[in-house]
Amino acid sequence: MKLDSMPRISLSALPTPLDEAPRLARALGLRKLYIKRDDCTTLGMGGNKVRKLEFLMADALAKGANVVMTDGGPQSNHARLTAAAARKVGIERCILFLGGPSFERFDGNLLLDVVLGAEIRFMPDATVQDMEDAMAAEAEKLRGESQTPYVIPIGGSSPVGALGYVSAIRELATQLSDEDKAPLIFFAVGSAGTLAGAALGCRLFLPEAEVVGVSVTGKAHSWLERAARVASGAAELLGVDEKFDQSDIRIEDSYFGLRYGVPSEAGNAAVIEVAQTEAIILDPVYTGKAMSGLIDMARRKLIDTDRTVIFLHTGGAPSLFAFEETFRGMAKMEIMN
Numbered sequence: 001m002k003l004d005s006m007p008r009i010s011l012s013a014l015p016t017p018l019d020e021a022p023r024l025a026r027a028l029g030l031r032k033l034y035i036k037r038d039d040c041t042t043l044g045m046g047g048n049k050v051r052k053l054e055f056l057m058a059d060a061l062a063k064g065a066n067v068v069m070t071d072g073g074p075q076s077n078h079a080r081l082t083a084a085a086a087r088k089v090g091i092e093r094c095i096l097f098l099g100g101p102s103f104e105r106f107d108g109n110l111l112l113d114v115v116l117g118a119e120i121r122f123m124p125d126a127t128v129q130d131m132e133d134a135m136a137a138e139a140e141k142l143r144g145e146s147q148t149p150y151v152i153p154i155g156g157s158s159p160v161g162a163l164g165y166v167s168a169i170r171e172l173a174t175q176l177s178d179e180d181k182a183p184l185i186f187f188a189v190g191s192a193g194t195l196a197g198a199a200l201g202c203r204l205f206l207p208e209a210e211v212v213g214v215s216v217t218g219k220a221h222s223w224l225e226r227a228a229r230v231a232s233g234a235a236e237l238l239g240v241d242e243k244f245d246q247s248d249i250r251i252e253d254s255y256f257g258l259r260y261g262v263p264s265e266a267g268n269a270a271v272i273e274v275a276q277t278e279a280i281i282l283d284p285v286y287t288g289k290a291m292s293g294l295i296d297m298a299r300r301k302l303i304d305t306d307r308t309v310i311f312l313h314t315g316g317a318p319s320l321f322a323f324e325e326t327f328r329g330m331a332k333m334e335i336m337n
């Protein structure tokens with residue numbers, strides 16, 4: 001097992017807290033609920049991508065990179081944290097290829113990208129394939145100019161990036177008492193690298209746990225194969241003989257609403273419920289939708305409510321500020337004349 005000898009750069013104070021959430025647990029009829037606070041990783045306003053970037057940036061430096069590139073939507077947490085990580089390790093240029101609906105304001109993550117000094121290539125309504133093609137072309141061009149670009153795939157979800165979540169599960173295992181070591185672990189699935197890492201991490205360090213990914217991007221079938229492949233790839237990097245196929249991966253796919261990036265009513269209600277029970281801030285794109293899955297499954301008794309449940313908070317709160325119209329109607333305000 002080579003986890004401790006893989007190239008890694010510290011980008012956060014660790015471990016992140018494991019908070020009990022007794023008020024939310026009571027509201028959902030759960031015996032015990034913890035929230036693993038990976039929103040509190042300490043780089044650039046935090047989130048799950050920090051753990052992946054600890055391994056990805058070490059790899060970039062080992063390869064002599066002086067430019068990093070990645071892609072995502074205009075409110076990508078991963079893009080913001082890649083820009084932050086590049087600053088932290090002293091890589092001068094970070095180019096973000098952002099595709100999606102046109103935007104009017106530089107707010108939420110996009111504002112942080114600006115503050116961090118990332119170069120933004122906005123590609124209106126581009127697909128992931130379009131963005132990856134554009135990155136490959138840019139990388140080719142830079143190599144021609146004797147630069148050394150390092151391209152990070154969307155979400156940082158390569159086998160190298162997934163090592164961050166193998167390591168996170170090892171950390172979590174040390175925070176749990178024996179009676180909590182067979183938990184259900186819920187979290188949002190976007191590009192499935194977190195899921196891949198957590199699946200492998202549980203095999204190695206928390207074998208009685210069950211990982212439940214909640215898709216925020218679409219139907220499960222498109223991600224099962226990818227998650228299994230990335231998990232197997234990460235195992236290979238670590239030199240452990242663990243193989244994954246689709247049947248080893250669980251994704252719930254009834255909670256993404258209309259599509260990625262469009263808030264759902266249940267997701268918004270989850271943001272409100274968690275804020276007003278535990279004072280923990282979720283977001284409407286990832287963690288709110290994932291929590292809406294946990295809430296629904298707990299209330300309908302689709303999960304064993306006596307089992308310890310852990311919600312892995314993957315971050316994302318900066319994007320809340322880009323959804324002012326979604327929440328402003330809830331303001332309890334009187335105008336005093």
Ligand SMILES: *Cc1c(COP(=O)(O)O)cnc(C)c1O
Pocket residue numbers: 047048049076077078155157188189190191192193194195286287314315316317
């Ligand atoms: C990227 C992201 C996820 C999903 O992680 P993947 O590894 O891409 O599946 C979940 N929550 C937040 C806040 C994210 O930014």
